[in-house]
Amino acid sequence: MTNTALLAPYSAGPIGLLPNRVVMAPMTRARAADDGTPLAVVADHYAQRAGAGLIVTEGIWPSSRGQSGWRYPGLETAAHIEGWRRVTDAVHAAGGRIYAQLMHGGRNGHPLARIDGDLPLAPSAVTPPGHAHGPDGAKPDYVAPREMTRDDIHTAVQDFVAAARNAVEAGFDGVELHGANSYLIHQFLADNTNLRDDEYGRGSIADRIRFAVEVVRAVADAIGAERLGLRLSPGNPQFGMAEADPAPVYRALLAELDGLGLAYLHLTDNDRYPALADLRPRWHGLLIGNVGENGDPTTREAGEAVLASGLADLVSYGRAFISNPDLPARLATGAPLQEIDHAHLYTNGARGYTDYPFLERELVASGQSGQSGQSGPAGQTSTST
Secondary structure, three states, rough: OOOOOOOOOOOOOHOOOOOOOOOOOOOOOOOEEOOOHHHHHOOOOOOHHHOEEEEEEEEEOOOHOOOOOOOEEOOOOHHHHHHHHHHHHHHHHHHOOEEEEEEEOOOOOOHOOOOOOOOOOOOOOOOOOOOOOOHOOOOOEEEEEEEEOHHHHHHHHHHHHHHHHHHHOOOOEEEEEEEOOOOOOHHHHHOOOOOOOOOOOOOOOOHHHHHHHHHHHHHHHHHHHHHHEEOOOOOOOHHHHHOOHHHHHHHHHHHHHHHHHHOOOOOOOOOOOOOOHHHHHHOOOOEEOOOOOOOOOOOHHHHHHHHHHHOOOOEEHHHHHHHHHOOOHHHHHHHOOOOOHHHHHOOOOOOOOOOOOHHHHHHHHOOOOOOOOEEEHOOOOOOOO
């Protein structure tokens, strides 16, 4: 394997020694049963990608109060824990490391797309654009959420804590809190989704970051800061979010969290606000950089450039992992990347999920076997990195 910075082993602080610096970013795939229990095929999917330095799962709702889409997975019940234990066992058996991303949908939801059938809860009653993922392919337009009371906010914090404990019980190596991409924590941080006039809003930066700080501290106290990561996407306009001046908000947030000893900060960059350049000097722990959000998929060259700049310690790849389960091996050898089967991104089976071939199979088909790979999970072939 090519011994570049991106593909060489790396000691990632509290996470431990990683075989490479390629992180699998969280991506919603909707492969859960109606009750939110991950299907058996989910274990195959993640085990196939165990060659990543670190896997971060798709967003998992901490309680039904935070469910955003139908057949999105949860981490609330005994059935959920058992379903995810099958996933973590499979990933660990394949030599991988896996964190659970906890994602409270906030305003991103619809009664038809939620097990409890209730209105979603959010910092303020601001309707998001677009539509929810409902049952049987339904795509109902989003509705106005119910503004959270103080009791609702405190309950949401405890839901994150309970789900984090469930993640540890399910065998995850750690937990990532989703504070990005328009979900609940981000909704408290952003200008247009937090119109509150109490201590969780009021136009004050200290109040606007209060919920994020409370969640991080509570979860860190519950499972240990060394098992906890946080994902942020400052200035990301995705799904109707507006942040006119992200820098003061996120600088203040990092000032509150930097000394807690978290496992990592997972930070997305964008053209409107160069978050990595601005916030890297303000974060003294491990930093995962993502430079593909709302743009072209990250290439090997882009990943190497981020590491060479010193703006991140690890680089997360999203879309490339969907159709390339052995992505680190393909990056190492310069092999072409496979295209995504878009028609089956959010269907409920193996097609477009676990049926992408590994590089070794392609080499065998072309008569070039022996250049890469060893026997991998579920009869597939993968490359140890």
